[in-house]
Amino acid sequence: MPTNDNLVNPRPFLRFLSDAMIERIITEARDILSKLGIEIHNQDILANLQGHGAKVDKSENRVFLTDAIIDAALKTTPGSFKLYDVLGNETHDLSGYNVYFTPGSAALNLLDGKTQQIRKPVTADYVNYAKLVSVLQNIESQSTAFIPCDVHELISDSYRLYLSLLYCEKPVVTGAFTIEAFNVMRDLQIAVRGSAEELADKPLTIFSCCPTSPLKWSDVTSQNVVDCARCSIPVEFISMPLSGFMAPVTLVGTLVQHTAETLSGIVISQLTNPGAPVLYGGSPAVFDIRYETTPMGAIGTQMIDCAYNEIGKYLHIPTQAYISLSDAKQLDAQAGLESSMGATLAALAGINSISGPGMLDFESCQSLEKLVLDNEICGMTLRLIKGIQPKEDFPALPRFEELLREKHLLISEHTRKYLAEEMCLPGKVIDRANRTRWQEEGGLTLVERARTEVDELLGKYEPSRLPDKVKKELTGIMLKEARRCGMEKLPEILI
Amino acid sequence: MDLLKQIAMALQCGDSDGIGELLQQALDNKLAPKEILDRGLIAGMNVVGDRYKKHEIFLPEVLLAAKAMHMGMEKLKPLFLKDEVVARGRIVIGTVQGDIHDIGKNLVAIMLSGAGFEVIDLGKDVPPKKFIETAIEHNAKVIGMSALLTTTMPIMKKVVEGLKEKGLDGKIRTVIGGAPVSNEFAAQIGADGYGYDSVQAVDCIRKLISLS
Numbered sequence: 009m010p011t012n013d014n015l016v017n018p019r020p021f022l023r024f025l026s027d028a029m030i031e032r033i034i035t036e037a038r039d040i041l042s043k044l045g046i047e048i049h050n051q052d053i054l055a056n057l058q059g060h061g062a063k064v065d066k067s068e069n070r071v072f073l074t075d076a077i078i079d080a081a082l083k084t085t086p087g088s089f090k091l092y093d094v095l096g097n098e099t100h101d102l103s104g105y106n107v108y109f110t111p112g113s114a115a116l117n118l119l120d121g122k123t124q125q126i127r128k129p130v131t132a133d134y135v136n137y138a139k140l141v142s143v144l145q146n147i148e149s150q151s152t153a154f155i156p157c158d159v160h161e162l163i164s165d166s167y168r169l170y171l172s173l174l175y176c177e178k179p180v181v182t183g184a185f186t187i188e189a190f191n192v193m194r195d196l197q198i199a200v201r202g203s204a205e206e207l208a209d210k211p212l213t214i215f216s217c218c219p220t221s222p223l224k225w226s227d228v229t230s231q232n233v234v235d236c237a238r239c240s241i242p243v244e245f246i247s248m249p250l251s252g253f254m255a256p257v258t259l260v261g262t263l264v265q266h267t268a269e270t271l272s273g274i275v276i277s278q279l280t281n282p283g284a285p286v287l288y289g290g291s292p293a294v295f296d297i298r299y300e301t302t303p304m305g306a307i308g309t310q311m312i313d314c315a316y317n318e319i320g321k322y323l324h325i326p327t328q329a330y331i332s333l334s335d336a337k338q339l340d341a342q343a344g345l346e347s348s349m350g351a352t353l354a355a356l357a358g359i360n361s362i363s364g365p366g367m368l369d370f371e372s373c374q375s376l377e378k379l380v381l382d383n384e385i386c387g388m389t390l391r392l393i394k395g396i397q398p399k400e401d402f403p404a405l406p407r408f409e410e411l412l413r414e415k416h417l418l419i420s421e422h423t424r425k426y427l428a429e430e431m432c433l434p435g436k437v438i439d440r441a442n443r444t445r446w447q448e449e450g451g452l453t454l455v456e457r458a459r460t461e462v463d464e465l466l467g468k469y470e471p472s473r474l475p476d477k478v479k480k481e482l483t484g485i486m487l488k489e490a491r492r493c494g495m496e497k498l499p500e501i502l503i
Numbered sequence: 504m505d506l507l508k509q510i511a512m513a514l515q516c517g518d519s520d521g522i523g524e525l526l527q528q529a530l531d532n533k534l535a536p537k538e539i540l541d542r543g544l545i546a547g548m549n550v551v552g553d554r555y556k557k558h559e560i561f562l563p564e565v566l567l568a569a570k571a572m573h574m575g576m577e578k579l580k581p582l583f584l585k586d587e588v589v590a591r592g593r594i595v596i597g598t599v600q601g602d603i604h605d606i607g608k609n610l611v612a613i614m615l616s617g618a619g620f621e622v623i624d625l626g627k628d629v630p631p632k633k634f635i636e637t638a639i640e641h642n643a644k645v646i647g648m649s650a651l652l653t654t655t656m657p658i659m660k661k662v663v664e665g666l667k668e669k670g671l672d673g674k675i676r677t678v679i680g681g682a683p684v685s686n687e688f689a690a691q692i693g694a695d696g697y698g699y700d701s702v703q704a705v706d707c708i709r710k711l712i713s714l715s
């Protein structure tokens with residue numbers, strides 16, 4: 009009989025690529041960056057790269073990245089970083105196989121809770137969203153999940169960050185739509201932290217910055233990378249090769265392109281500020297040639313996500329992906345299956361920041377009801393990756409003596425001690441009643457249960473503990489920005 | 504099979520080489536270029552569009568056909584008389600100012616030229632003035648605008664209003680597309696049409712042009 013009571017199992021995990029394959033993909037990506045180069049439509053960045061010895065073709069805004077330049081960038085890229093909430097408490101350790109969920113960001117529409125029809129969201133919707141995220145236990149950060157349409161479009165990206173910082177304490181995954189918006193979004197964060205140095209020490213947000221497939225950076229998004237790097241604001245690179253359309257049809261070919269685009273982002277960031285925190289992220293998709301769409305729920309899409317995460321890990325860079333979301337239009341079985349397949353694969357693969365909860369319709373529609381359901385999916389996957397570990401299970405004999413003696417273990421000390429962590433009991437949105445009880449309690453559908461749960465959870469919301477003085481300062485910054493765009497005041501918010 | 508049918512067939516198969524030879528034969532047989540275009544190439548392309556909608560063929564096949572169409576047009580163009588309308592109309596297309604999403608717009612542009620329209624593609628980040636000036640300068644019938652961001656949708660309205668100010672509404676039609684826009688939004692800003700994918704965009708523009 010084994011006597012080793014310290015037996016532990018490894019965390020369950022998933023791998024698609026061998027080390028040799030990863031090395032080959034990186035080599036091919038480097039080859040592309042050095043021979044075909046990458047287009048960067050930003051003169052300052054091109055000049056900076058040229059200053060560091062890169063060959064630049066000015067007429068095409070193309071720069072050729074040598075191994076030396078890429079290696080130098082990789083050498084200074086942090087292998088991990090932490091996030092802190094608005095109060096300055098550590099919430100995320102983005103390293104190793106740690107996994108955190110964040111809602112899908114920047115939706116165009118909201119699926120209205122009552123009508124379950126899409127509409128453009130307004131400030132009140134955003135406030136509800138931020139309140140909901142603050143009580144959802146398995147979603148550790150907010151994202152600026154959609155764009156309220158009752159403010160001027162020029163401030164719509166900074167405005168959602170403002171609302172997030174006001175109503176929810178969790179750190180924020182966000183992004184700017186223009187070069188100018190970055191400054192306000194930085195100032196809002198500095199107001200929360202007290203100084204630029206504090207902000208650099210304790211990152212509060214992650215900015216999504218997207219290269220344009222194939223092999224290109226726009227002026228806006230590359231400048232966003234530079235501006236973030238300067239302030240040590242973490243960046244997630246969101247390369248979006250579309251397999252079979254704007255990228256090779258094969259998963260490996262798509263991975264080569266994703267690697268090249270992401271490496272080029274790392275170079276831009278590290279050249280600006282060596283050591284600036286980044287996530288090796290993305291939102292690739294296998295293009296659907298029947299509907300001309302970019303399905304996030306496709307198994308191919310999700311496999312690419314998990315695989316580039318392996319490449320990121322191989323390079324010792326924390327990772328991100330848009331993976332636990334669905335292309336369904338409503339909260340239906342497709343929404344559940346695609347989101348949970350993605351969340352499960354992502355968690356097993358150890359993607360550090362998993363984006364997606366709440367999102368439907370090709371990253372274009374957020375739903376609070378889906379967010380509540382997805383919170384359960386996240387909870388289940390977080391349980392999954394804790395794996396199966398013995399908890400005072402060996403030797404087994406005493407427990408079975410107890411069971412036979414007492415006829416059950418419901419009130420056993422062992423049961424009470426380990427029930428919560430072993431069982432992972434979901435919220436009420438997951439139906440586990442027997443049929444009669446389910447019927448007697450109204451025979452509610454998933455959407456109805458989720459709807460009720462949203463209201464109940466909103467009732468549990470506690471206002472953010474960010475000091476009032478800071479909240480006022482945030483409002484001052486936002487109001488100034490609104491006035492610059494000709495808005496006399498901000499939409500009224502009923503707290 | 505008659506030659507025009509063979510041309511339509513070759514087009515459906517995306518057989519660019521075959522089209523070249525068949526067009527030559529048709530011209531040798533003294534068929535009018537306009538007839539070859541309408542009853543050969545365009546007839547073939549219409550079938551391609553229908554089959555795509557029915558899920559019988561997919562985007563790659565449609566693009567192959569569009570490529571063959573383009574080749575055929577290039578061959579026929581010089582043979583048209585001066586006052587004869589070569590293409591089905593000229594269309595100015597672009598992604599609106601502040602927006603760099605051009606994948607969908609590019610696809611629509613390819614399909615339009617594949618369907619026999621003459622397309623002037625202004626690229627991305629296009630200011631309202633540029634749309635209007637180019638359309639006037641090139642006597643275009645339609646302006647097609649793409650926007651993928653909530654923040655850039657309002658630019659479309661500026662173009663529609665700009666045309667109105669110049670008394671060009673009704674003369675130059677406006678069609679919009681992209682994930683954040685919809686039929687309702689088109690109606691709201693006074694655009695003449697909305698298209699949800701590339702093949703349907705062609706249908707929509709074809710209808711608009713036949714109205715004018």
Ligand code: B12
Pocket residue numbers: 113114115116154155183184185186216217218219220221228229246247248299300301302369370371372601602603604605606607608610611646647648649650651652653654678679680681682697698699700701704
């Ligand atoms: C690919 C993509 C990108 C690529 C674009 C590459 C390129 N060359 O276009 C990159 C990575 C560069 C990118 C960048 C950004 N993106 Co983007 N992107 C997408 C994504 C995933 C798919 C778009 C796409 O190409 N679809 C495939 C094509 C074929 O479909 P389509 O564009 O819809 O076009 C079809 C129809 O709409 C129609 N159509 C289109 N145009 C026209 C025109 C006419 C006249 C007609 C008739 C029809 C028509 O026919 C087309 C063919 O079927 C969308 C998600 C989505 N649901 O759309 C986000 C999305 C649009 N992006 C988004 C964001 C936030 C950004 C960034 C701001 C991110 C950042 N912070 O850096 C930047 C934009 C910077 C800027 N100022 O423009 C948000 C929009 C948020 C909002 N509420 O406004 C979305 C919704 C994703 C998300 N939730 O975050 N993006």
